[in-house]
Amino acid sequence: MSSDSERSPVPLRASLAIDFLVVGGGIAGLASAVALSRAGHRVLVLEKSDGLRNRRAGGVRIPPNMSKILFHWGLKSDLRRIALTSQPILFSRFEDADLLGIQLWDNELLRDTQGEFMLTTHADLHDLLYETAIGQGAKIRNNAEVVAIDCDNSSVELASGEILTADVIIGADSERGISRQTVIGQEDRGTFIGLSMFDATFSTAIATKDLTPELAQIINVEGGTVYMAFGNGCAASGYPIHQHKEVAFHFILRDDRPDGAYGDPPTGDLASRVPDPCDTRLRLVANLSTNAVRVPIKDYADLQDWIHESEKLVLVGQAAHPFPPGSIQGTAMATEDAAVLAKLFAHLSTRDQIPSFLWAYQDLRLGRCTSVRNTEVSTIAWMTMENGPEQRMRDDGMRAKFRAGKNVMEGEDGEEDAPQWEEIRTIFGYNCEDEADNWWIKWGLLREHAKETGGVRSPWRESNRFDWGNVAIRVSENVGE
Template identity: 25%
Template sequence: MLRTVVVGGGISGLSAGIALRRAGHVVNIYEQSDMKHEVGAAIHVPPNASRFLTSWGLDPKLSRFVKARALAWCDPFTTNAKATMSYEEKAAKSGGAELWLAHRVDLHNALKRIATDPAGPGIPVTVHPGSRVVGYEPGAPSITLASGEVIEGDVVIGADGVHSLASETVLGYKNRPVAPSYYNYCYRFLIPVSTLQADPETRSWNADIDGMTRIFADNENRRRLVAYACRDNTIHNFVGLFYDEASTHSAKKEDYLASVDKAEVMERFAGYHPSILAVMKSVLPPPSPASHPVPAEDSSQAYSCHSKATDVMRWPLLYRPPTPVWRKDRLVLVGDAAHPMLPHQAQAGAQAMEDGVALGIVLRGVSTPEEIEERLELYQRIRRNRASVIQILSNVGSDQSHLVYEDLKEFLAEEDIPTNPSEIADFNFGYDIVKASSEAVHQLTETSTPPPNRGISNAAADHHANNLVDSSQLTAVVH
């Protein structure tokens, strides 16, 4: 039984905590916020994550998730659908599970419940809110809190987000962001379905919204709007992406709290169909946090929107290249600390959860420092290439993978590189992290040689699934 110290109580930290708890370890999570007033927007929970979340006991209906049914690429000037893909069929065929559209707060609350529920397997995770970490010692391993208290453990997991001190400790330098070449700014806002229904100009948005994602892409001018409903189809989530040449070098960090004026948003999407612009027309003063508290996933992405285009938030989309190393001694990275992603693939949360599952499987039954380091190296080999591919693909839309094709060759064999939306969905959804991690542990224990650094391909898990030894113990992390 290991003493595991997790820094960060977001999606990646809670997922790691759940998997490590189920692997039989003691888990303490240290989170700098009070975790009482979390906010956030919507998030995709794709089949590569929903598959094991249901095994953990997550109930999508109880959490008010919406089952994704279809994706439509729409003409931004007419709103007519130009191409469609059935999410329902693709998720079932490629991933064998459902794709959910969720409010980030609802997902976070579900993970927190599963992590701390006394009725679950293993020892419940202990969460320490209001605990800001100011230092890491990978060799001990230990963390130092702002209070001066030193917390020691057998392994430390850095789940401290995009501005990760853990990553800086592992690398020995900051993984500094750069402006991406294709989309460098983003607007996000949430609007209740009831608000759009009350206005004849926007009422059409509520037609056929159940499980429908729409992308209004103007690739010629490098701008697009993504829209889908979440929380039992009661809230519309809007994401506006665009490229601003004048601001390319002015953004120094991801300022998620930058409010913008309605006129700016209208100007960015000038020429779009009137029904789209109507959504953005009426900007009301944002409600005060005191009068309208909204729970959030993490403060770095905090905002709340309760009326038509209320409190539209803008932030720079800054790209960080794949992290070359994910561990140092017994300190290891997960989530945004390991692979910060832009929003285009809607996989950041899923990849963070895959990290947690992999850690739980590779650390099951491990007790000595030597074993821990060997297994953390295996974790990196399992996760780095896949996460890096998705990180690179996240720079562009799923219809633009040709723009990053050359960058993908470092992490994926050329014949395996997905080149269109359908292939990307297969790559993302079809991967089974439980089988892939179990197969990698089996190879390590049988041969004492980790798998090659090309990583585990999408097909590898199914190819070797029936050859696993003692798989009941390995997959107990999930089941």
Template identity: 30%
Template sequence: MNGTITSDLVYDYPSQSRQLLERFQNSGKHQILPLLKAPVPLNILIVGAGLGGLATAVALARRGHEVTVLEQAAVLGEVGAGIQIPPNSAKLLLSWGIGPFFEGRVVEPESMTFRRWEDGSAIGFTKLKPNFSETYGAPYFVIHRADFHDALCKLATQHGVKVITNSKVVEYDERLPLAKTQDGREFTADLIIAADGVKSVARPTVIGGTDIPASKTGFAAYRAVVETEKMKADPETSWLLEKPGINIWIGEGRHVMTYCIAGGKSFNMVLSHVDHSDPAAWKPENAVGDMRKHFESWDPKLFKVIDLITKTIKWPLLSGAHLPTWISKSQKLVILGDAAHAMVPYMSQGAAMAVEDGAALAEALSHISSKQQVPDALRVFEKERMKRSYGMQSASLVNGKLWHFPDGKEQQARDAGARAEVEGKYFVESTNQWSDPVTQLWTYGYDAEKELKKTKNTSKTENVLG
């Protein structure tokens, strides 16, 4: 080999060093790859036209499958505020051709800074631009959820996906398979994919009759958007707009994450706090006042921005159970996204996991040579995606611990563990999971399609799927 490491070697052992080598070999600008048509086109029904459902629809339709999506809402759209699109999902989306629909809507933050709750001093720092794009092959984006959803809608339409609104599915017959709507319509397909969210109607059917719902975490989050024009006049708020960046204030039982969205026209805020109360008792008219009380003793510069919020939506934060299966007994109904692995947003990977799910499922189904092999493809999909998504679920819960320490020894140890990155010094590990080299590589260096192929090649169904 004359001292040269070739790119066609087969690496089949667990190693961070191997992953690092593959990362350098595969890094670079994103590419729009040619369509790889499935040898056996399927008639596929997806229930739920949220971010995960539409991403899955695009992933499947571009492979040549006939895809119909049922959505309960009368009009397609998303509620909420900002959302992050990290490189592990951005790389997939850009390769599918979403780029033109992102123009003028996404913001690429230069960095992520963790700040002390009381004065905003930096206690953690991750350089995002251009580092992540150069290393992982795609940028780290932030965007308004509605803009992300609209971009996926347009991309799905471009690929021939049919979306039927006013179609709330209330019942499944997984043996056929069949989905029945509230108004009595029935839809059949070769395969039904339920991307119907954390309160999934399909999940009880898939796991055998009794649901295993997501659990309350004892946290809730206020989501809000402030128009950047309101922040420009005051130097104590305008500094947040000078360079696009993600800033996160962390303290005991609470944190506030901020960044610009809508091409820089809006300022997104997520304010997380301990809350064990029943969401049914929450009063929307009290939300803004209650939110301010939670953070009135925090960094005065931050509170000035909080004080500009005039309306907010409060959400309970849930974490899904580790389910025994995502595939129904007939192997004709499968769940994915939040229906399968809801997670707290502390790694900003919930939607990214759903995008990865769609990519992996499309890849798995591209290796069958007959409809009878769909169950084999689903088992390969489930094996790989359970490992990945439940791992990310755990990483998110770890951040929920790290960020919310009260002042004291644990908080001091956490801050000390990220001090080198704040000071611009060399480091080999960090308590900031965005910077920690091992966690960062595992999170953002993951390629859902390639990892699915690896799982296929090492699974018991290898000979069946080819």
């Protein structure tokens, strides 16, 4: 754990502590446990697996908008122990490793975000959050599968028949879990888009063998280089993990099988799905990989509400807003969800605040997550662009900037940056905890004052959803009072 000198400031703790049941012990569930425990609440996490099956070996990228949260939670030194800091991004063609260019992180941008772009594994991040949650006082039960949620009684039933109750139930059990199904009233299988992501790790020594002289001059294996390869309807990315001893790969490939999920046994289909022609190193990884897991990419309809009508169950992470597998921001959005929930519930003083805090959470998060997910989906489409005029325009533009010694995603002098880069800058710079604090200052305190004095009509409908049209302030004529 972090040293005393790097511990976070003492967090605000709620004057009224309540009980939270978290369904799902993945990153979203553990982040929720850490955040809410820091805010003084009692948290029990229920994980259906043995605690090992939901820890996958594949890579995870931690963007600045996520790392800044973990830093604030006092985990900076722990992250530096398990993660590498990303430096340049190298772009090439999937078919032949033809170099398209490089993109260096803007140091000023990273300073402004108050975070770093870091590279680690899902298992290492999971272990860190698990240990932190336990250290904060949360309880975690493995082999505790939730088979039913009774929102009216704020309870869950385990496969063993045991009934557990809480003040609030948090659904952190993914897009396939019982929590999302309970909120929308039916199972949501999503729509397969004909692409799958294959998640694999591989030896660095083998993956970087026989580099071309051009690439050898640019790549510093010890420097945290992220590799991106664009192909005809396919793409691949790779980045160092485990202190540069391994490389995590994400292959996005055409596929006709909609089955597969994290936690499944490794598949032998990666090699057959990688098209020819192919960069010899990518082909080597595909042919020799023994731990690739297939996860189909599906499109899910946006939910109108993440909160059950009983106002006892709320969704976080993939259960609320499924991101494509392998996307940069999926894990980050789950962590932001947890941070915002905790920031709001740190102000809890009476139980009648619970519904309003839940709806405030949704109001703060739904638009943000929808926008970021749309960016991630657009990025996949941009990376897997089929060969043709648009693809050639993209590649030729990147090559021209590289030859001119420029970052390939940034605009020419006097021009705007590439849309993808502008969106990334905006996403990285967002501070979800500041947004939650601003909500409390602007509306939470106003609502509390309204309850006490009746001088301000609450901007919340009877359902506790925020209603901007109901904001009205009555000015007292007795100014001196």
